[in-house]
Each structure stands twice: as C-alpha cells, then as structure tokens.
Amino acid sequence: MANEVIVAYKGFDKDLKCRDFQYEVGKEYVHEGEVKACNEGFHCCEYPLDVFGYYPPAGARFAVIEASGKVDRESDKLACEKIGIKAEIGLPGIIKAAIDFTFSRAKKADGDQSKDERGAASSTGDWGAASSTGDYGAASSTGYQGAASSTGDYGAASSTGDYGAASSTGNRGAASSTGNRGAASSTGDYGAASSTGDYGAASSTGDWGAASSTGDWGAAMASGYEGKVMGTDGNALFLVERNEDHEIIDVWAGVVGKDGIKPNVWYSLKDGRPVEI
Incomplete structure (x- = not known):
C-alpha cells in the first residue's frame, strides 16, 4: 500500500460506467474504506493497452486518469483511493499512450x-x-x-x-x-x-x-x-x-x-x- 499520484488509464462501457458506477469527465471521486486490488477501490491500469483485458476496443470508452491517495497494485491493474477523470481519449489516443509509455521504459534495441x-x-x-x-x-x-x-x-x-x-x-x-x-x-x-x-x-x-x-x-x-x-x-x-x-x-x-x-x-x-x- 502506498500514497502516491499516478497517471493511468481506465476503460468504461458506452455510458462511461464501470461496475455500475457512473463517472464523468472532469470529476474526482473518493472511495471510503479499504483499498484492495480486485476487491475495493477505483481500478485502473498503468499500461494503456492493459485496459483491453477488461474492456475490448470496440464499443468501450477510455480515459486518462489520475490515481492518488492509497494505492494497491496487483498484476496488470491497481486500485486507488482517489480518482480524477482527466480526459476521454479514443482508440488512437490509447495507442499513442501505449507507444509513449513503452518508449519511456523500454531498453534501447x-x-x-x-x-x-x-x-x-x-x-x-x-x-x-x-x-x-x-x-x-x-x-x-x-x-x-x-x-x-x-x-x-x-x-x-x-x-x-x-x-x-x-x-x-x-x-x-x-x-x-x-x-x-x-x-x-x-x-x-x-x-x-x-x-x-x-x-x-x-x-x-x-x-x-x-x-x-x-x-x-x-x-x-x-x-x-x-x-x-x-x-x-x-x-x-x-x-x-x-x-x-x-x-x-x-x-x-x-x-x-x-x-x-x-x-x-x-x-x-x-x-x-x-x-x-
């Protein structure tokens, strides 16, 4: 468990909902209670294309978010105490973000x-x-x-x-x-x-x-x-x-x-x- 601020990515259904929770671009949300990946808290992915494991490219909506407060990581996702929906990005935006992410961390070949x-x-x-x-x-x-x-x-x-x-x-x-x-x-x-x-x-x-x-x-x-x-x-x-x-x-x-x-x-x-x- 850590207290940090992370730029990450999140998928939603066509109505900008995730797990029946309604989100809105430009809004911030705070989770009350335990923060545990796969269990409690707001979930997101640090690597952009990991969102496809939860929301396939077709028909879904994607946003760049800011995760903060208590953070718990597991596998390809993380749970956080606070989440801010910064901007909705389409499929090209997710792809560009994935490339930028990879290039910033990859070893030079x-x-x-x-x-x-x-x-x-x-x-x-x-x-x-x-x-x-x-x-x-x-x-x-x-x-x-x-x-x-x-x-x-x-x-x-x-x-x-x-x-x-x-x-x-x-x-x-x-x-x-x-x-x-x-x-x-x-x-x-x-x-x-x-x-x-x-x-x-x-x-x-x-x-x-x-x-x-x-x-x-x-x-x-x-x-x-x-x-x-x-x-x-x-x-x-x-x-x-x-x-x-x-x-x-x-x-x-x-x-x-x-x-x-x-x-x-x-x-x-x-x-x-x-x-x-």
Whole structure:
C-alpha cells in the first residue's frame, strides 16, 4: 500500500460506467474504506493497452486518469483511493499512450526491431520500418510511406506519415494509421484498427475485433466473428456475419450518412442487417 499520484488509464462501457458506477469527465471521486486490488477501490491500469483485458476496443470508452491517495497494485491493474477523470481519449489516443509509455521504459534495441516484452521500435525516416514482436510491445513509424508492425499480444502499432501502414497481429492488439491514404490492420482476436487520415482504410479480421475510419473518404471492414465497424459521414463500412462455427452466412456494405447509417456509431451484422452496438 502506498500514497502516491499516478497517471493511468481506465476503460468504461458506452455510458462511461464501470461496475455500475457512473463517472464523468472532469470529476474526482473518493472511495471510503479499504483499498484492495480486485476487491475495493477505483481500478485502473498503468499500461494503456492493459485496459483491453477488461474492456475490448470496440464499443468501450477510455480515459486518462489520475490515481492518488492509497494505492494497491496487483498484476496488470491497481486500485486507488482517489480518482480524477482527466480526459476521454479514443482508440488512437490509447495507442499513442501505449507507444509513449513503452518508449519511456523500454531498453534501447539495436536497429529498428525489438523482440523483448514491452520492447519498442521506432522509425522516423521516410520509407522506414519498425517491428515489435514481444508481448506488450510498441512500434511507431512517423515517416512518409513507413510501416509499423506489432506481433505480440496487447501490442500497439502506429503509423503517422502519409501512405503509411500499421499492423497488429496479436490478440487484444491495436493498430492506428493517422496519415492520409494510410492503412491499419488488426488480425488478432479482440483487436482494434483505427484509420483517421483521409482516404485511409482500417481492417479487423480477428474475432470480436473492431475497425474504425474517421477521416474523409475512408473505409472500415470487420470480417471476424461478431466484428464491429464505425465511421464518420462519407466513409464506407463493410461487415461479415458468421455463425458459431465461423462460417460466413451474410455480408453487408454501406456508406455512413446513407440508409440510416449513423456517424460515430458502432455496427455489427445480425441476421443480415447492421445493428447498432
């Protein structure tokens, strides 16, 4: 047990609730009584992607928080006496936070590749490549036409330059592409792919995965079991419906803003129809 102030991250349901407790951005809360991880107190995660173990990327909301007072750590989470909800951040924000966290703590690797857990790889030049293969790792490519790949579970890959690509293949991983004409791909279960640049594409092929496209004229596709997609006006959405044997039973394509498809709303395919999640 310790008294300290910690910047951490927390997941919530769509209503910004956790364990039926209603939170609000900008508010602070105090727990009365014992503080014990997995039992009593407000819970959060110091490593951003650990929140995916409790709230999958699709449909959840995430915030950066400040934990203080009595703090008790266990495994991948901590319980605290006081919590302040500082700011809500979307999926790209969680991915960026994971990369910043990893780079601030990772050992320096030779070249642009890291194989250690929580390792970090960065490529900042044009046409560069960065690869992270350990669990909880992070790969970042910021140059024009660069590529970032994370293959371990709970990993993060970010590409911020135009025409860049980010790929996450581990379970509960996340890939983000913020440059124009970029691509983000997530193939692991419970993974997430986010494309925020114009003409971008996000693809999620793992089960219970999520893909979002929020730039202009982009596209998002989810082809795994119970996958989800979301986009802003004018973006194309693609969904595949599978049965419990993972056989394809239906497909759907649409454009946000047409035929009742709403912007910034998650959709999944049920009985051949897109359903709000």
